[in-house]
Amino acid sequence: MSHDAQRLQQMMRTAFVLVVVALAVAVIWTAADFRRAARLFPVVAGYATLAICALELMRQFIRRRLLAPEGDDVSTADIAIQAEESGLDGLKRGLGVFGWVLGYMALIMVLGMPWATVLFVPLLLHLRFQSDWRATLGIVLGLLVLMWTLKTFLMMRMPPGLLNLPLLP
Amino acid sequence: MWDALISSFFIISDPFRMGMLMLGVSIGIIVGILPGLGGLMGMALVLPFLFGMDAYAGVAMLIGIAAAVPSSDTFPSVLMGIPGSSGSQATVMDGYPMARKGQAARALGAAFSASMIGGVLGALALTALVPFARPVVLMFGAPELLMLTILGLSMVGVLSGNRPLLGIIAACVGLTLGMVGGAPAAPEYRWAYGNVYLFDGFSLVIVALGLFAIPEIVDLLARGGSIAQRGAVLGSGWLDGVRDTLRHKWLVVRHSLIGVAVGAIPGMGSSIIDWLNYGYVVTRAKDKSQFGKGDVRGVIAPEAANNAREGGVLMPTLLFGVPGSSSMALFLGALLIFGIQPGPALLRDDLDLVFVIIWSLALANVFGTLICLALSRPISRLTFVPFRYIAPVVLCIVILGAWQETRHVGDLITLTAFGLLGWTMKRIVMPRPPLLVGFILSVLVERYLWMSYNLYDWDWITRPLVLAIAMLCVVLVVGGTMMKQRVQVAESAKEVNPAPVVAGTQRAQVGETAKEVDRVS
Numbered sequence: 001m002s003h004d005a006q007r008l009q010q011m012m013r014t015a016f017v018l019v020v021v022a023l024a025v026a027v028i029w030t031a032a033d034f035r036r037a038a039r040l041f042p043v044v045a046g047y048a049t050l051a052i053c054a055l056e057l058m059r060q061f062i063r064r065r066l067l068a069p070e071g072d073d074v075s076t077a078d079i080a081i082q083a084e085e086s087g088l089d090g091l092k093r094g095l096g097v098f099g100w101v102l103g104y105m106a107l108i109m110v111l112g113m114p115w116a117t118v119l120f121v122p123l124l125l126h127l128r129f130q131s132d133w134r135a136t137l138g139i140v141l142g143l144l145v146l147m148w149t150l151k152t153f154l155m156m157r158m159p160p161g162l163l164n165l166p167l168l169p
Numbered sequence: 170m171w172d173a174l175i176s177s178f179f180i181i182s183d184p185f186r187m188g189m190l191m192l193g194v195s196i197g198i199i200v201g202i203l204p205g206l207g208g209l210m211g212m213a214l215v216l217p218f219l220f221g222m223d224a225y226a227g228v229a230m231l232i233g234i235a236a237a238v239p240s241s242d243t244f245p246s247v248l249m250g251i252p253g254s255s256g257s258q259a260t261v262m263d264g265y266p267m268a269r270k271g272q273a274a275r276a277l278g279a280a281f282s283a284s285m286i287g288g289v290l291g292a293l294a295l296t297a298l299v300p301f302a303r304p305v306v307l308m309f310g311a312p313e314l315l316m317l318t319i320l321g322l323s324m325v326g327v328l329s330g331n332r333p334l335l336g337i338i339a340a341c342v343g344l345t346l347g348m349v350g351g352a353p354a355a356p357e358y359r360w361a362y363g364n365v366y367l368f369d370g371f372s373l374v375i376v377a378l379g380l381f382a383i384p385e386i387v388d389l390l391a392r393g394g395s396i397a398q399r400g401a402v403l404g405s406g407w408l409d410g411v412r413d414t415l416r417h418k419w420l421v422v423r424h425s426l427i428g429v430a431v432g433a434i435p436g437m438g439s440s441i442i443d444w445l446n447y448g449y450v451v452t453r454a455k456d457k458s459q460f461g462k463g464d465v466r467g468v469i470a471p472e473a474a475n476n477a478r479e480g481g482v483l484m485p486t487l488l489f490g491v492p493g494s495s496s497m498a499l500f501l502g503a504l505l506i507f508g509i510q511p512g513p514a515l516l517r518d519d520l521d522l523v524f525v526i527i528w529s530l531a532l533a534n535v536f537g538t539l540i541c542l543a544l545s546r547p548i549s550r551l552t553f554v555p556f557r558y559i560a561p562v563v564l565c566i567v568i569l570g571a572w573q574e575t576r577h578v579g580d581l582i583t584l585t586a587f588g589l590l591g592w593t594m595k596r597i598v599m600p601r602p603p604l605l606v607g608f609i610l611s612v613l614v615e616r617y618l619w620m621s622y623n624l625y626d627w628d629w630i631t632r633p634l635v636l637a638i639a640m641l642c643v644v645l646v647v648g649g650t651m652m653k654q655r656v657q658v659a660e661s662a663k664e665v666n667p668a669p670v671v672a673g674t675q676r677a678q679v680g681e682t683a684k685e686v687d688r689v690s
Contacts, residue, residue: 012597013335020338027345030360037355041615042348049341056334081595085392091596093391098592101387104564105585109578113569121561128390129557139558143565150569154200159572159581 005087014060017053024049100124112161117143174296177524180225181532189226190529193233194537200234201241204251204382204563204570208238208496216503224507228522229529231503235496236288236533239439239475240541243280247468248273248551249563251382255373256439256475258605259447261381263460263467270463273549278410279465280472281541283421286414287473288534290425291432291480292527298429298484299516299523309434312629315617316638317434318610321441323642325603336600340607346371347611354619366579371587373440375571375580376608379587382567384595387588389556407545413465420466421473424450428474432481432494439478439494440609444602446474476534483530487511487523 028046031039085094104124107116121140125131150156181187193215200211211234219227242253247264260280267276309317325333325340349360350370361367414421424446431442450470451460460467486497504511515523551559571584594601621629629635 009597012593013599016593016597016599017338020342023342023345027348034352034359035355035357037619038352038357038359041354041618042345042359045341045344045348049338049345052334052337052341056338059334081388081598082392085388086596090391094387094592094596097387097391098589100390101383101564101588102585105568105581108568109581113565113572117561117565124561125557131557135558139561143562146562146565147569150203156569156573157576158569159576159578 002087005083005090008088008091009086010060010064014057017056017060020049021053021057024053097128100128108159108161110162112163112165113158114144114147115165116161117147173520174524177521178528180521181229181525181528183225186223186226186229190229190233190533191536193230194237194533194540196230197234197237197533198241198537198540201238201253202244204245204249204253204378204567208235208254211238212496212499212503216499216506219503219506224509224522225525227503227507228526229533231500232526232529233533233537235479235500236476236530237537239472239479240281240284240288240534240537243277243284243472243541244544244548245563247276247280248549249382249559250385251563251567252377254439255377256443256478257471258377258381258440259443259471259602260468260475262447262602263462263464265385266461266463267465267468268549272409272463274407274546275410275413276463276465276468277545277549278407278542279413280410280468281407281538281545282411282414283469283473284476284541285534285538286418286421287425287428288476288479288538289531290422290473291429291477292531292534293480294426294429294477295480295483295530296524296527298433299488308634310632311617311620311624312632313634313638314434315614315621315629316635316642317431318441318613318617320638320642321445321606321610322614325606332600335598336603339594339600340603343604343607343609344611344614346376346604347608348615353612353616364579366575366577369575370612371583371608372571372574372580373609375574375583376587377440377605378567378571379584380591380594380601380605382563383584383588384592386560386564386567387592388595390560393555393557395553395555407542410465411542414469417466417469420450420469424470424474425477428477429481431474432478433484434481439475440605442474442478443471444606444609446471479530480527483526487515487526 024046027042028050031042031046034042081090100120104116104120107120110116111119118140121143122136125136125139126133147158151158181190196211196215197208200208212231215230215234219231238254239256242257243260243264245251245253246257246260247268250261250265250268252258252261264276264280267273322340325336347370350368351358358368427446427449428442431445447467447470450466451457454460454464454466482494482497486501501511509515509519509522568581568584571580574580591601593599594604625632
């Protein structure tokens, strides 16, 4: 991982811890209005969170400024991000794709699941990936068959959307 | 007892009942493969068809569903990094990296064979423990249950890699998110702001899908290509995985027994058992370097425990009429439909039915695993298909799975929000599993803490079983940290000074050469 990518990651991690601090303060502050039995756990957990965040911020400061300014390698028991995706370019690419997912969600909320899928899949595959139209058509048809099967045999409901347009029987 | 065991085998061997068992297994496999759906949904689906059905056939079908889901939910966990159900979250940690290395078939083979052995051991344990389980289960009061949840929380340290503080912060975020909605100890809705959707809090299924599925879909699409890395091969298949399971047979036995024991405690959901076992296998392993990067033990342990758990969950369900899990609540409902009253009288009056349930559990595990093993090689080829063709299908299924929770637009918003949170955490290397563990245990910790305090004041701390579990927590945390430090010291020593080994080898080679020269001369 490049030095810039590592710095970006460190800054975002610090920002995340600061957001958690704000969250903990908000939890303690708003829990004051609750009954005692409902207040006890949030307050205890909130103060514990604040203490741990303070320790982590201190650790980050000491390690980055004093001990190892060149890097602060973190490895956790989680699926690691690929090295080529860790920089600013990777972040932009990821945000772009996340925008597509958000668009799909918005389409579902307005048009309902089947129509949103009929619109979203060709748009994604052609505009973003320049895919073959036969593959696109196959995937759209396959998804419609899957939705119909799930609806008919597993009695699953589809998000109807605001317009509630009928597509599947 | 032996008479009942044998006669119940002949009862379940009836072709119609066996057919119903196979139908249940098939439904369980389909429901397990679809991310976000679980045994609860599968059982709810067939419940209306049980009226008027033969009780043994109906029970066999339901157990078939319950037993097959923990096996087939491994497919999405391993192949796409998306938990197939709440009980296969930890399998993602090592199963998915194996798939990315082109070892999907091996991971699936190991998972399914461990599942089968775990499931059969669960059934055997249920058979053996039926006469003795009652007093054991009754030993667990609210304080002991609290300590067990804290034992689950102590696994956060193990799941946090070389930055325990980051893991604990993530767990605290999970605890906080778990507080949203109705308070377990008081008639109060916290941070719901009058929104009916938030009264019940966030759904575990949506949180898990958001944290793990959406980030993986986004990253794979952004990177391009297929799930398996370029140049990887499928591997020599599922037989390697089966061999892995057989090589780690004691691991399978140990985690199956843990699965049964923890599963027998009502309220210990499959996700808790899953993470508990993953954390435990990491703690106990001598070489931890490959965990999270594709260590087959990280697949075997949670999968064995996950299937064995069904045997444990049936204990309180059958013995006390207390559902051990949400799907067992539906199972209890089904028993009532058949006019069967679960509880101690069941053992006295209808022992045949108890053994039909046990036989169904064992057979369903075997059939389910064989079907999944047969499917593993063709399905694992999916990891070589360009992900842009798979993404729309997976995204569609994930959204549908999330939507089934409450069928409210809030499901979609929550899924997106947790997706963004999970993606951000993945990018900044904040561990996500501790957040999920904190979220799962939040309600339980609060409930049992309040119950213990109300019932025993602070005297509950001195109860013997509480102290024993507390000791276990300390041993696990301290032992895990010390072992981790030892491994780090050894690794850094190796990095700093790799010379002695090489030099030694070179010296030996030089010595050999000198001897040869001497001999020649």
